[in-house]
Amino acid sequence: MNIFSLAFKNLTRKGRRTAVLILLTAFLSLAVFGGSVMILSLQSGLNSLEARLGADIILVPSQAQSKVSFQNMFLQGTTGAFYMDASALDKVMEVEGVEKAAPQTFLASLKADCCSIRIQVIGIDPEKDFTVQPWIARSLSRELGDMDVAVGCKVEADVGEIIRIYDMRCKVVARLEPTGTGLDTAVYCSMETMAELLRAAEEKGVSHKIESGDDVISAVYVKVRDGYDIDTVNSRLNGHIRKATAVRTRSMITGVSDSLAGVSRTITVLIAAVWVLAFIILLLSFALIVRERAREFAVFRLAGASVSMLGSMVMLESALCGLAGGLAGTGAAALVLFPFSRLIENALNLPYLMPGLTQVLLLGVLTVVLSVAVSALSSTMAAYRLSRVNPGTALREGN
Amino acid sequence: MIQAENVCMQYFRKTGAANFFYAVQPVSLQVQEDSLTVLMGRSGSGKTTLLNMLSGLQKPSSGSVLLGDTDLYSLRDRDLSRLRSEKIGVVPQGRSAVDTLTVMGNILLPEMLTGRPLPVSGAEGWMEKLGILNLKDAMPSQLSGGELRRMAIARALSQQPDVLFADEPTGDLDDENTHLVFRIFKAYAHEEHKAVFIVTHENDALQYADLVFRMDAGKITGPSPFPPSPA
Numbered sequence: 200m201n202i203f204s205l206a207f208k209n210l211t212r213k214g215r216r217t218a219v220l221i222l223l224t225a226f227l228s229l230a231v232f233g234g235s236v237m238i239l240s241l242q243s244g245l246n247s248l249e250a251r252l253g254a255d256i257i258l259v260p261s262q263a264q265s266k267v268s269f270q271n272m273f274l275q276g277t278t279g280a281f282y283m284d285a286s287a288l289d290k291v292m293e294v295e296g297v298e299k300a301a302p303q304t305f306l307a308s309l310k311a312d313c314c315s316i317r318i319q320v321i322g323i324d325p326e327k328d329f330t331v332q333p334w335i336a337r338s339l340s341r342e343l344g345d346m347d348v349a350v351g352c353k354v355e356a357d358v359g360e361i362i363r364i365y366d367m368r369c370k371v372v373a374r375l376e377p378t379g380t381g382l383d384t385a386v387y388c389s390m391e392t393m394a395e396l397l398r399a400a401e402e403k404g405v406s407h408k409i410e411s412g413d414d415v416i417s418a419v420y421v422k423v424r425d426g427y428d429i430d431t432v433n434s435r436l437n438g439h440i441r442k443a444t445a446v447r448t449r450s451m452i453t454g455v456s457d458s459l460a461g462v463s464r465t466i467t468v469l470i471a472a473v474w475v476l477a478f479i480i481l482l483l484s485f486a487l488i489v490r491e492r493a494r495e496f497a498v499f500r501l502a503g504a505s506v507s508m509l510g511s512m513v514m515l516e517s518a519l520c521g522l523a524g525g526l527a528g529t530g531a532a533a534l535v536l537f538p539f540s541r542l543i544e545n546a547l548n549l550p551y552l553m554p555g556l557t558q559v560l561l562l563g564v565l566t567v568v569l570s571v572a573v574s575a576l577s578s579t580m581a582a583y584r585l586s587r588v589n590p591g592t593a594l595r596e597g598n
Numbered sequence: 599m600i601q602a603e604n605v606c607m608q609y610f611r612k613t614g615a616a617n618f619f620y621a622v623q624p625v626s627l628q629v630q631e632d633s634l635t636v637l638m639g640r641s642g643s644g645k646t647t648l649l650n651m652l653s654g655l656q657k658p659s660s661g662s663v664l665l666g667d668t669d670l671y672s673l674r675d676r677d678l679s680r681l682r683s684e685k686i687g688v689v690p691q692g693r694s695a696v697d698t699l700t701v702m703g704n705i706l707l708p709e710m711l712t713g714r715p716l717p718v719s720g721a722e723g724w725m726e727k728l729g730i731l732n733l734k735d736a737m738p739s740q741l742s743g744g745e746l747r748r749m750a751i752a753r754a755l756s757q758q759p760d761v762l763f764a765d766e767p768t769g770d771l772d773d774e775n776t777h778l779v780f781r782i783f784k785a786y787a788h789e790e791h792k793a794v795f796i797v798t799h800e801n802d803a804l805q806y807a808d809l810v811f812r813m814d815a816g817k818i819t820g821p822s823p824f825p826p827s828p829a
Contacts, residue, residue, distance in 0.1 A: 201710075201713070202711075205710070208698045208699065209698045211698075212697065212698035213698065494693070494694075495696055495697070497690075498690070498694045498695070498696055498707075499696070499707070499711065500655070500679070501653075501655060501682065501688045501690060501694075502683060502707040502708040502711055502753070503679050503680060503682055503683020503684070503708045503711045503712050504679060504711045505675050505676040505678075505679035505680075506675050506679075507675070507676065508679070508711065589655070589656050589657070590650075590655045590656070591646075591647070591650030591651075591655035591656030592656065594650075594655070594690045594691070594692070594694070595646060595650075595691070
């Protein structure tokens with residue numbers, strides 16, 4: 200029998216004491232792993248939103264902001280539509296400092312007989328688009344054809360399925376990767392398909408108040424050339440194009456970013472508080488345990504155990520508790536976080552994109568390592584006190 | 599075998615006329631092989647403190663304790679612990695069981711800790727002599743006080759130590775077992791050529807002793823002449 204099996208026996212034979220220690224470390228691990236996954240998910244959601252917006256500036260009709268909140272459109276998938284003449288795209292390209300400009304046209308479907316599901320339809324020009332197309336390209340190796348649609352991951356339609364939008368049959372050709380934003384609830388199609396859908400909507404009597412004829416777009420996504428100040432280009436766009444407003448994308452997500460920072464800060468503070476609390480409780484627990492076991496340790500000493508051997512045994516016992524607690528806490532957090540991620544996302548009302556499996560596994564391993572380290576560290580004080588106790592004195596005091 | 603040179607134990611005491619008092623006044627003595635040495639005295643006279651100092655469990659305030667040529671307290675903790683495990687057996691006063699180990703596990707504890715071969719048959723032999731062989735797989739919580747005491751004695755004897763220290767080894771035993779234990783200690787000293795040092799207040803021990811010391815208020819007297827052995 201070695202020191203490992205002795206420590207293991209001490210833990211298994213003192214079930215209640217061990218269970219309390221494991222529970223404490225499990226609580227610590229649950230907070231660390233759960234909190235970290237949430238912070239990472241929020242961060243990933245924001246990054247994803249930034250990547251999907253992908254532009255420095257978005258030009259929209261002047262009346263757009265009074266019709267729909269951009270933030271809600273991108274975060275919660277609120278449907279909305281507004282239009283301007285497609286010539287706005289050419290005017291954007293005339294402005295100095297503009298590197299790329301890509302149009303998008305929006306159409307909000309209705310929850311009615313004409314449509315099988317209520318969705319935001321976004322038309323893109325695959326040749327010019329630099330925001331959505333790279334995302335679609337990861338799921339579809341060709342361009343979107345006539346009446347083809349690519350659906351966000353939260354749209355309940357599978358590849359190959361036909362969905363009806365204003366009684367037009369559209370074929371789902373791709374399901375897109377999740378972004379953790381409202382864009383996951385949208386459907387993407389080519390500008391040609393969008394023109395068909397707009398006509399169908401008009402025929403159904405759904406007025407979109409298109410004032411500028413058939414050739415309309417909803418927004419122009421602008422990428423500013425390197426070396427140009429984005430604010431300057433933004434001002435130039437506002438001065439150059441009438442009846443349209445240029446908005447910096449950063450200002451659109453500032454509110455989101457601020458909320459996310461607030462939530463992340465709160466979670467971090469909570470993790471830190473749990474950390475400190477658990478550490479103090481573990482510290483006190485081990486101090487009490489060592490005091491309670493003083494005579495037992497004295498017996499080990501008279502049987503030939505050195506101070507370092509006893510210290511190692513105490514630290515090993517606590518590390519094993521940390522390991523068990525770490526695994527239990529991480530597992531419990533995973534059981535809550537993964538099946539209920541949609542609920543958490545809805546409750547937070549923020550972009551929320553779960554990290555990938557590798558990242559989650561790495562985080563889980565780190566949490567368990569942290570749990571083991573904290574447990575071992577919290578027992579060092581007890582181990583040190585143990586080294587100061589004279590076995591002869593401990594034997595006498597135990598009588 | 600064990601040579602104590604002017605060992606004493608002094609404690610700081612805030613009250614009273616003096617700031618210090620002696621639990622054990624400076625003493626020099628030898629614990630010899632082939633003999634059973636008995637230290638007698640009243641409770642609180644310093645017997646256990648002296649035993650702890652002689653067995654390497656409690657560093658004296660001053661003086662030295664030699665095992666052969668080795669000064670116990672000049673050794674590093676790791677070396678002293680190993681030496682204690684290999685050459686010094688101690689039966690402490692009171693309960694000395696590790697609750698998470700079986701009786702056999704408790705008896706083999708010194709060898710387990712130092713990684714030496716486990717003297718299972720030797721341990722079983724001592725357990726049989728002490729009448730606890732049937733309890734080898736029991737847990738300490740299932741044992742009576744007397745059985746626990748005999749378990750501690752079997753542990754110390756199974757180590758085959760050069761010097762065996764026992765502090766009130768018969769405290770929880772009935773008369774029959776008390777004499778059994780003293781006979782075993784006497785035989786161990788004489789037949790195995792080892793040194794046995796017993797601290798007790800039981801007069802029964804005297805008839806087995808080769809050397810007797812007495813202790814009173816931290817001061818030791820003796821050794822007295824060899825008392826007659828029992829017939």
